[in-house]
Amino acid sequence: MKTILEVKNLSKRYPSGLQALNDVSLSIERGEILALLGPNGAGKTTLISIICGLVNPGSGSVSVDGYDVVRDYRKTRSKIGLVPQELSINMFDTVWNTLRFSRGVFGKPANDDYLEEVLRSLTLWDKRDEQLQSLSGGMKRRVLIAKALAHEPEILFLDEPTAGVDVELRRDMWRLIEKLRRQGVTIILTTHYIEEAEEIADRISIIRGGEIVLTENKDQLMKQLGKKQLILHLQTPVTSLPPEFDDFEIDYDAAAQRLTYTYDSNSQQNRVTEVLGALNRADIMLSDVRTEQTSLEQIFVNLVEARA
Amino acid sequence: MNWYAIKAIYLSELARTWRTPMQSIASPVLSTSLYFIVFGSAIGSAMASIDGISYGAFIVPGLIMLMVLTESTSNSSFGIYMPKWSGAIYEILSAPVSAFEIVVGYVGAAATKSLILGVIILLTARVFVDYSIMHPFWMVLFLLLTAVTFSLLGFIIGVMADGFERLQAIPLMVVTPLAFLGGTFYSISMLPEFWQKVTLFNPVVYLVSGFRWSFYGVADVSIVWSLIMICSFLALFLVIIWWVFRTGYKVKV
Secondary structure, eight states, rough: OOOEEEEEEEEEEEEEOOOEEEEEEEEETTTTTTEEEEOTTTTTTHHHHHHHHHHHEEEEEEETTTETTTTTHHHHHTTEEOOOOOOOOOTTTHHHHHHHHHHHTTTOOOOOHHHHHHHHHHGGGOOOOOOOGGHHHHHHHHHHHHHHHOOOEEEEEETTTTTTTTTHHHHHHHHHHHHHHHHHHOEEEESSOOHHHHHHHHHEEEETTEEEEEEEEEEHHHHHHOEEEEEEEEOOSSSSOOOOGGGGGGGEEETTTEEEEEEEETTTTTTHHHHHHHHHHHOOEEEEEEEEEHHHHHHHHHHHHHHH | HHHHHHHHHHHHHHHHHHHOHHIIIHHHHHHHHIIIIIIIIIGGGOOOOBBTTTTHHHHHHHHHHHHHHHHHHHHHHHHHHHHHHTHHHHHTTTTTTTTHHHHHHHHHHHHHHHHHHHHHHHHHHHHOOOOOOSSHEEEEHHHHHHHHHHHHHHHHHHOOOOHHHHHHHEEEEEEEHHHEEEESSSSSGSSHHHHHHHHTOOOHHHHHHHHHHHHSOOOOOOOOHHHHHHHHHHHHHHHHHHHHHTTTTOOOO
């Protein structure tokens, strides 16, 4: 795949002295969905703002489709759509006018058919003549997405797109992102809702303290770092486990009569069969069996804590 | 050149005027009409003519200038400050537009609005007083230069302001007093000699004088000086705007 966005050794220090980014390098392929994960103040928004032209870069370089974001800003910005975190819109404008404004300001000739399609895909068509101030918070966020799509961008940045958004909008948004991906749009979203990244991203980048901690294919990441747990609920009351279980990595909660065996999901060497065999030999009956996989959230917390 | 962007900014700014016709058009026209009624018709009828021009007609150019100055400044400052305040400026800053195109869009719209207002007031004045325009070309040129120059000033104020109070401080505390003391209601030759000299430091004197000359052929200061002054202000404000965008001052960090 062809690289569409290349960030090289990017650093940014604000006049206040805050080092927001420190030697960040990141390469994004055309058509992929990348989730930029990180706690508040990690540098996610600064990184996006530099790529989009809202903040001047410090040292390093950013190129979009081979063009430098400072030198060739007209070329790079016309390829990018940005959905900001805040509901920053002219509240007195109508939905339709604000969309036409967005398209114009990004240098595209009017195309009412396309704008209608965008509004319909976000279920905003019926609201097109309404002033933005009369819309609900969720609707305003839809308008921000529509504005970002108004000039048919090749790259879409979504900065915390689902903060304070209801389930319906979230579902609509994922549907739209899926559709955009099929059309070849590259999507970069920042979030601290990890399940979001887990659900839709192809790759995940974790940023912390202005540095990229890792960038990895999502499935790979889950496989590499994921732990699996076998959770067994015992029917036979047992106060403590027989000595033969000392050999396994097992936690036993006597009050809940719950036995938890943790193993590496990637490893072929797990001892699930042996654990079950040992239970059988000890004549311990089971009432329930289930397995759990470490979520991306746990991986994230582990990583961030490990580097703190 | 991103013409679509200029057009989008320009039309969106003009749309703001049509959304608020009472505030944008009716209110300045009404207040100027009150000046015409009070100073032109009521008090003016009891006053001697100045340089052979009736007092009512004498104040027409000054009043139009007063309105164009204040409206250009406040329209333009408000136009760029609002998106800064609401955060909607992100869109312009992330768009493929140059600083020049942004300025043309905002300043062009503000200047257009105050020109429209100037013309409306000129027509309204006809209802109250009789006036003539001796040099129409120069009249239009002065009006245009003033509208553009003070829209540029407004743009600078809007970019630099970091609160509504600061936004209004310069238009209210500087532009309006200078306009009132700039010979709108009197000829500076009516002042004591000392104040005549002081008045020459007021830039608005040159604008009002030049504009009045285009109506009646009489001026407080030379028409050449009027032109030099207005062009100097235009150049000064352009340099400041160039510096603002070059350094990113209060726009980008």
